[in-house]
Amino acid sequence: MGVALMDQKWIYGSEPQQIYASIIEGRPNGMPSFRGKIPDYQVWQIAAYVRSLSGLANQWTANARDDHLKSAPPPNSVPAGTPHNSSLPQPQ
């Protein structure tokens, strides 16, 4: 089985971009590469979730579920392509 994700031990780093790299590239001893298999924005969501399992979630981050009827557009409605902080041109 893989390493525990709910502890404070990070073999390849706990920064979001490091977890992103682990998921995209794969790691030795059994972690497969998911490059091309999971959309980019979902890999960032997974990285944030993995960080939250160890208590590293930003305490000012909005809850997944708030009190309003409809808080955010469906996550799959985001435009396909580059992350928002990228310098590449955004698809309209």
Place this chain on the structure above:
Amino acid sequence: MQSALSPAAAEAAHIYHLWRVFLCVMVAIYVLVAIVLFIAILRNRNRATDETGMELIAEPKQASERRATHVVSTLVIVTVLILFALLIADFFTGNAIYATPDPNALSIKITGHQWWWEVEYQDPQPSEVMTTANEIHVPVGKPVKLELQSTDVIHSFWVPNINGKKDLVPGHPTTTWFTGNRAGEFRGQCAEYCGEQHAHMRMVFVAQSRDAFGDWLKAQKKSAAEPRTESQRRGREVFLAAQCVMCHTIQGTNARARLGPDLTHIGSRIMIGAGEFPNTRGYLAGWISNASALKPGARMPPNQLSSDDLNALLDYLESLK
């Protein structure tokens, strides 16, 4: 066209007859009540007035009061009797719909997902079980048993031409039966609010002759067609290398995920997107590129493919008849 007033199965016919009984009785009562109301309005227009112009209110005569009491009490009793008669008619209809048919019925298991229908044709032999999505074919004249369950939230199975609604409750399998009695292509839809795309969770329902159904089922049980052209071969490689394998099954390849609909015979389907869009190359391309643009909130993520890859993939999927 979906219509509960155009029955294509014995069960829908029972419901339709009950509806007609109710309609006739209610229309007759409505007309009678309207007539009585108008008579009452028109009858007492010229009342006697005194010097100041105020209406003189006469003491009601005993005879007419007694008559009025008799009429009203008779009508109350008649109303109760009519309601009881309608209740009995309703009971007989319900009995006819839920009567257990023969144990050799064609058995189909339908699993509701957000927002598509997983359809599994049962068979005593596990290798003969066939899985498809959003499209149901049945032979005319043969009883069909639908086993309904859900993986996430409550849905409701409703093909108006066939039968009434039956809920798909997670953790609580239910059953409904019907026997189609005429061939045709009908539409069904989800009848219990299940989230953002509840209104667009439809299905195609085809009743056909026994022979046509047998041919269809045999074709659907086969594994996916092997690619014949270079483009189709490339399309299959694209399918296996990109995000598709994470969610979809194509029998005969390595793709065996069960998160999304089974695509083994996607080329043979009449509609895509759970009965929403015609299965044409353009719609399929749009659906693959960004399903959320066509159906906001759909669980399928966008796919950024080069146009050559996308064209090859479309060639391959269209060949999966």
